[in-house]
Amino acid sequence: MASAASPTGMRGQPLSASDHAAAMMPKRRQRALVVVAGAFMMDLIDLTIVNVALPSIQRDLGADTAAMQWMVAGYAVAFAILLITGGRLGDTQGYRRLFMTGMVGFTLTSLLCGVAVSAEMLVVARLAQGATAALMLPQVMSLIQVMYPPAERIGALAVFGVLGGVAAVLGPIIGGLLIEADLFGLGWRPIFLINGPLGIVGLIAAWRLLPPGKSGHDGSVDLPGTALIAATLLALMLPLLQGREAGWPLWCLILLASAPLLGLLFIRHIKRRAGTGTGLVDPVLFANRGFSIGLSISVCFQATTTGLLFILTLTLQYGLGCTPLETALVHVPYAVGASVAIGNIARKALPRIGLKLLFLGVAVMLSGLAVLGVLIWTDGGLVGLGAALLLMGLGMGLVGGPLGPVTLSDVDLIHAGSASGTMKAVQQLGAASGAALIGGLYFTLAGGLSPEAARNAFLVTLPLLACMLLVVGFLVTRLPRDLRLFKK
Incomplete structure (x- = not known):
């Protein structure tokens, strides 16, 4: 039986994720769908769950308004920068492996958010949380592609369409309920700490249910492209988030002026790699x-x-x-x-x-x-x-x-x-x-x-x-x- 217990195929080549998925029983496939759907929901909820907690966090940690913005935007910025790279890493390192790596990181950074003793520590933890989510979430859609044939894939993806819309607005609801409950006198902290037990359950389930193996068509990771898009976004977002609180110093203006130049360098970079299959984004898409x-x-x-x-x-x-x-x-x-x-x-x-x-x-x-x-x-x-x-x-x-x-x-x-x-x-x-x-x-x-x-x-x-x-x-x-x- 060519499954997770069989590391190689008939010719001695390692089995791909698709090979392992083909041997999955329907019931296991359904359970695996629940696992990746849970991770999908957890990520999207954490994007907005902090909103309702901001007044409580401000009172507890003495956060200024710039820090409050960073707690919301920082997660999304880190996620956006590393999302495509996370998908490529899944191809090269294995979808289950990257999913579990991202979930470990997401769980640990969530705990760091929950024990933060200063606004600065919480902002850094939120950035790290977004970065680890960028390793985990791309594997969700990749695993759907691997586990389900085209005829069944539409139904599975439709589930995620509904979950995505609901999860985006569930964050404030869950956050408000947890803060009001004031579990163990922890105030706002359970909105992050709850990811600890959820993450552990998710890891165990992922190890048991998700198909191992890599993509049948390994890609490469465009590290220069990732660095350029990261520099572009940070040059744009850092002044927008910090400039007002800092009184718009010269460094903010310099960064804003450099953002278009960095963006042009990124465009030039992806055009140079067009057609090679190694670029972060294929410019033919934008035609x-x-x-x-x-x-x-x-x-x-x-x-x-x-x-x-x-x-x-x-x-x-x-x-x-x-x-x-x-x-x-x-x-x-x-x-x-x-x-x-x-x-x-x-x-x-x-x-x-x-x-x-x-x-x-x-x-x-x-x-x-x-x-x-x-x-x-x-x-x-x-x-x-x-x-x-x-x-x-x-x-x-x-x-x-x-x-x-x-x-x-x-x-x-x-x-x-x-x-x-x-x-x-x-x-x-x-x-x-x-x-x-x-x-x-x-x-x-x-x-x-x-x-x-x-x-x-x-x-x-x-x-x-x-x-x-x-x-x-x-x-x-x-x-x-x-x-x-x-x-x-």
Whole structure:
């Protein structure tokens, strides 16, 4: 039986991950799907779980506003930088091995977050947490590709589409519940410490259930490309996150000026490696109009939604005096709306009405944003805020659900892995940008975060969020109308 117990094939060659997966029984494959789905959820929840805990962390660790932004954006920046490299390492070192390596790192860095004794230590731990997640998460989709034949793969991936939409808004809910419970008098720390037992269970299950072996077509890791994109993103994000608190010193301006130059060097580098199969990103992808515009939409949309959730949790607690539990409960309708829209409405409506569905989603989100602003201004109560967030969640799902399939629709299958990794990295970059730009404007306007200042800062920031949604709508008009997705 050629399985995990048999290290070589008939010709003495090591068995690939696909060979091992082919020998898996259906029940084991289903259990393996649960393992990787759990890791997928854990990663996405940790991206936003810290939002609702920021006031508690600030009081406990004396964090300044720049540190608060880093706690949210730093995770996404580190994740975006290493995501594609993590996927390549899975090809060369083995998917199960990299998945487990990433999970060990993610578990340990989560524990470091939970025992942090200073804001600086927590920021560094969050950066490390994002970096280890970038080793773990790419293996999830790679393992799905390996374990499931094409006919069954669509159903498995559909599960992840629903989980992705729900997990993004579950973070604040779970965070609020854990903080309110104040387990063992630890306050905010259990939002990170809970990953310890979850990680141990996940590691044991991964070792027993996931197929070992490497890719049948090993790739190489583009270390110069990784270094260049890391330098570009840090030159951009470091001033945006630190500049306001530091008073915009000369080094911030120098870094901002160098970011475009570093970006050009990165573009030149990937063009030089085009066609070799060794580049971090194949530039031929960007000749695909649907893919390029889809990435632009993803950046703007992710920045908008992440920025909104970031400042909303702050406004609810600083501006309206909500407890972490009340903040969590207000987010529940958002999660419900997103899951319903992604899992039911978007999946059925996209083949029928095409890109009009994304316009509808933008319109619903704009309506929800307007209602949210009126309720914050008039102190309309938590029930009204929940109704507005239900509307926002529905709109988010109508845009976010179809956006991935639309972006990847016309990508050639030979570039599917690279395109998927690039799209996920861009989404993380959008999330980091939202925390940096929207959060930076909010903190500038909110000053000392008094109740009145926090509410006013939220209201002044809303028009910017509305403009960003209008940009999303405009970019949708630039998408090709004859995408393969809409052809029978």
